[in-house]
Amino acid sequence: MAEYKFHYSHFPELRKYIDRIEAEQTNFKRFVVREYFGEHRSRYYRDKAVIKLVLEPEFEIKCSSEQYEPTAEESQAIKAELAKVEWPHSILAGEPEADEFISSGAITGTAYKFYDLKRSAVVTIEERREKDGKKYYVRWTLFMANGEKPQWRMMDPDGDHLPFWKPRHQHNKASVMIHEGAKTAAFIDGLVNDPDRRQERKAHPWADELARFEHWGASGGSGAIYRSDFGELHAADFLGDVLYVCDNDASGVEAVKTFSRLHGKPMLAIMFGERFPPGWDLADKIPNTLINGHDQIDVRLRELIRPATFATKVVGRRYGRDVYDLTDYFAREWAHTITPELYINQRWPRLMFSSDKFNNYVAPFAHPRVEVSELLKLRVHGQAETIKYHPGLEPGFHSSADGTFFNTYQHRHFELYGPREQPDLAMFEEFLTKLFPIERDRLEAKRWAATLIARPAVNMRYGLLLVSDTQGVGKTGARYRDRVGRAIGERLAKPAGL
Numbered sequence: 386m387a388e389y390k391f392h393y394s395h396f397p398e399l400r401k402y403i404d405r406i407e408a409e410q411t412n413f414k415r416f417v418v419r420e421y422f423g424e425h426r427s428r429y430y431r432d433k434a435v436i437k438l439v440l441e442p443e444f445e446i447k448c449s450s451e452q453y454e455p456t457a458e459e460s461q462a463i464k465a466e467l468a469k470v471e472w473p474h475s476i477l478a479g480e481p482e483a484d485e486f487i488s489s490g491a492i493t494g495t496a497y498k499f500y501d502l503k504r505s506a507v508v509t510i511e512e513r514r515e516k517d518g519k520k521y522y523v524r525w526t527l528f529m530a531n532g533e534k535p536q537w538r539m540m541d542p543d544g545d546h547l548p549f550w551k552p553r554h555q556h557n558k559a560s561v562m563i564h565e566g567a568k569t570a571a572f573i574d575g576l577v578n579d580p581d582r583r584q585e586r587k588a589h590p591w592a593d594e595l596a597r598f599e600h601w602g603a604s605g606g607s608g609a610i611y612r613s614d615f616g617e618l619h620a621a622d623f624l625g626d627v628l629y630v631c632d633n634d635a636s637g638v639e640a641v642k643t644f645s646r647l648h649g650k651p652m653l654a655i656m657f658g659e660r661f662p663p664g665w666d667l668a669d670k671i672p673n674t675l676i677n678g679h680d681q682i683d684v685r686l687r688e689l690i691r692p693a694t695f696a697t698k699v700v701g702r703r704y705g706r707d708v709y710d711l712t713d714y715f716a717r718e719w720a721h722t723i724t725p726e727l728y729i730n731q732r733w734p735r736l737m738f739s740s741d742k743f744n745n746y747v748a749p750f751a752h753p754r755v756e757v758s759e760l761l762k763l764r765v766h767g768q769a770e771t772i773k774y775h776p777g778l779e780p781g782f783h784s785s786a787d788g789t790f791f792n793t794y795q796h797r798h799f800e801l802y803g804p805r806e807q808p809d810l811a812m813f814e815e816f817l818t819k820l821f822p823i824e825r826d827r828l829e830a831k832r833w834a835a836t837l838i839a840r841p842a843v844n845m846r847y848g849l850l851l852v853s854d855t856q857g858v859g860k861t862g863a864r865y866r867d868r869v870g871r872a873i874g875e876r877l878a879k880p881a882g883l
C-alpha cells in the first residue's frame with residue numbers, strides 16, 4: 386500500500402525522535418505524548434504534548450511542551466529528511482464509501498460516522514472496541530496521496546480539531562446536549578427520535594426532557610475535549626441552551642472546565658454526583674436506587690443542571706501581570722445586590738451566595754486567583770439595591786418607590802404525570818376529608834389552594850380562615866384571647882374620630 390511509506394517509522398531521523406519521547410502517531414503529521422489513567426470500564430488519557438509537522442510557509446516542527454521539544458540537532462536532521470516529502474492529505478468520504486468500508490471487515494467493533502456540519506459527507510469514522518472489559522477508540526479517515534487511490538487509514542483527519550458526532554439528520558431543536566463520546570450521543574438520539582424505540586422511550590423517566598435537545602458527542606471523550614471543533618458548534622448557532630453532560634467520574638467532571646473555556650459562550654452542565662455509580666453516563670440503565678415505589682425516579686434531569694459559563698477573560702497586562710475582566714455572557718447571567726450583599730443567578734434565583742461562597746462556586750470556570758465577585762461589583766448593569774420575594778411579579782429586576790430590587794421569586798415547575806407516573810393521592814385526600822368534612826367546603830378549598838400554587842400572580846379576593854373548636858390544655862392561648870378581647874373592647878369604647 387503506497388501510503389504506508391509515509392508512516393513515521395520509514396523516516397530514520399523522525400523515528401529516533403518520536404521513539405525517544407515515546408509519542409504516538411495519530412496522523413501522518415501529528416504525534417502525541419499521552420498519560421493513561423482511569424478505572425472502571427474506561428481507559429482515559431490526557432495529552433501531555435502535541436508534536437506537529439508544519440509544512441507552510443516553511444517546514445518546521447511545533448511542540449506544545451518545552452519538555453518534549455526536539456534538540457537543535459534533531460530538528461535540523463528531521464527538517465533535511467522531510468522538507469521535500471509530499472504528504473498524503475485527508476479528504477471527505479461519501480456516505481456509500483463509508484458504508485462500504487464499514488462492511489468490508491476492517492472494522493471489528495462498533496462504528497460511528499462523523500459527518501460534516503451539513504451532513505453531506507463523512508469526515509472520519511470512530512470505531513469503539515472492547516478488550517479485557519475496557520473500551521477504547523480508534524479513528525479511520527480517508528487519505529489521498531498524489532497519484533494514488535484514496536485509502537482508509539487508522540488515523541485522525543488533518544488539522545488540530547475533531548468534528549462532533551452528529552445524527553445523520555437534524556431535528557431542528559433549539560438546544561443541544563453535548564455528550565462525552567459518540568456512543569452516548571447516538572444512544573440518546575435514537576431513544577428520543579427512533580420510532581422503533583417508542584416503547585423504550587415511553588418507559589424512560591427522562592425521555593421528555595431529553596427530547597428537547599439535539600444530541601452531539603465530543604470525539605475522544607473527556608481526554609480530547611480541547612480538540613473539539615468549537616467553530617462547528619458556533620456555526621450551528623443554537624438559539625437555546627448548550628448543555629454539556631459530564632460522565633460520572635473525575636475525568637468527565639473536570640473536562641467541563643476545558644469545554645467551558647474553549648466554548649466561550651453561555652452554557653450549562655449536568656453533573657450526576659454520588660447517587661449514581663462511578664463512570665455512569667446517560668446510555669447506562671438508571672440505578673434502581675433512584676426509582677421509588679410508584680415506579681417514579683426521585684430526581685429529574687433538570688435538578689442536576691448548573692450554570693457553567695466561563696467567567697473571566699484576559700484584557701491586557703499591567704506591571705507584568707495579566708489583567709482580567711468578566712466575559713459579557715457571564716455578567717449577564719448574574720445579579721449583585723447591595724443590601725444585603727448577594728450574588729444571584731438571574732435564571733435560577735435559588736442560587737444565591739455571599740461573596741466568598743460565590744467565588745468558590747464559580748472558581749472552576751474562571752482564571753486562577755481571580756475574585757469574580759469584585760469584578761461583578763464593578764458592573765452597573767445587573768446591580769440592584771436589595772432583594773424581595775414577590776410572587777405577583779416576574780423574577781428579576783424591578784423598580785419601586787424605595788429603589789431597585791431583584792425579585793427572587795421563581796416560577797414553580799409542575800410535572801405532567803403519565804399513566805405509569807400517576808401519583809398516589811389517597812393520603813392527601815384522607816387528610817382533606819378530615820379537615821373539611823363538608824364536600825362543598827372541601828372542593829372550594831381545593832380550588833383556592835390550586836390557584837395559589839399554579840397561578841400565584843392571580844390576586845384572589847378572599848382567603849381561608851381556619852378555626853378549630855378543639856380546646857387546648859395550656860393557659861397561653863387563653864391569656865392571648867383575653868388580651869386581644871380587652872384591646873378590641875377598649876377600641877370600640879372610644880368615641881368616633883378620636
